[in-house]
Amino acid sequence: MRILPIGPKDEIAVNGSIVFLPEAHGDVVSVAPNLGAVRVTAKEIEALGTPTAPRDLSSREVDACVSLLRNRELVRFDPLDGSELTYKEHSVAYGASGRPLFPRLDPAVIGIVELRGEDRLLLGMNAQRRQRYSLIAGYVSHGESLEDAFAREVFEEAARRVSEISYVSSQPWPISGSLMLGMKGFTEDELPQAETDGELAETIWASPLDIIDRKIPIAPPGSIAYDMINAWAREKQN
Structure with a gap:
């Protein structure tokens, strides 16, 4: 460039x-x-x-x-x-x-939530930006580990309980002065288990073909969400 x-x-x-x-x-x-x-x-x-x-x-x-x-x-x-x-x-x-x-950097988690036993990925549409679906994300709070923060964000925004959480990758996000930390976890909750915080207009379960065939709009290229969503879809198709 x-x-x-x-x-x-x-x-x-x-x-x-x-x-x-x-x-x-x-x-x-x-x-x-x-x-x-x-x-x-x-x-x-x-x-x-x-x-x-x-x-x-x-x-x-x-x-x-x-x-x-x-x-x-x-x-x-x-x-x-x-x-x-x-x-x-x-x-x-x-x-x-x-x-x-020193310059401040805010850690945030974002990641894959897969329905256990099925090749389906949880995606959400932001209530303020209703153009595309993306991964669940949010900032890490004081006293939280990355795993704790991801589990909390998923439950607050999508009302699903997540386990077996692991780190995947990271990406700087200078627009908000953040470091995006990509995570992955599994849930057995196909349906919401509680009221959500209203940050997401809706959540859906997407299949690998939904992603590969571009049946739904997802986060744009250049974002960690785009990379993680497509990597998940390709892995499930192999």
């Missing part, structure tokens, strides 16, 4: 994010879905370790840049004393206390 200096009205989509590079290599504007613009100077970008001059950038570098810029926009004051923060090398911030404040 190559990012070149472009006009202020042009844009390049990268993993669901949009990165603008002005012709003069001055301010850099980074925009992501559901996120306002973030502006920093070329000097500040240098401190992040991401050059403004045109060169080949990896997806990982762009993800890091978007995530760090988002953190800089949201975290402007020292939570210890309320003083304004100054960002320095590697996006570490300092307030009046001199205590280093």
Whole structure:
């Protein structure tokens, strides 16, 4: 992927994010879905370790840049004393206390819920975004393991009890400053076992052919949900 200096009205989509590079290599504007613009100077970008001059950038570098810029926009004051923060090398911030404040990263779980004994995958449609089906997901709470968080999220959103939970893979998600941790578990609950929290408009059980034949819309390419859903379908077809 190559990012070149472009006009202020042009844009390049990268993993669901949009990165603008002005012709003069001055301010850099980074925009992501559901996120306002973030502006920093070329000097500040240098401190992040991401050059403004045109060169080949990896997806990982762009993800890091978007995530760090988002953190800089949201975290402007020292939570210890309320003083304004100054960002320095590697996006570490300092307030009046001199205590280093490192960029925050929020862990979130997302994953496969398979109906035990049957090749069916639980998918949900977000009540606020009713365009596609995806995997159950949510943030890890304080005091929780990844397994505990995944079991809780599945029960809260879909009212299914999950067991034999294991880790699969991970993906940075700079749009929300998160690290998505892919999990997998099994349930014997074909039907909901309680009231849900209303985050999902509906849940369905999908077969491998539903996925492979594109009978239902799923999470877009570039997301860990897309990769996990398709990997599950291919595995079941083999």
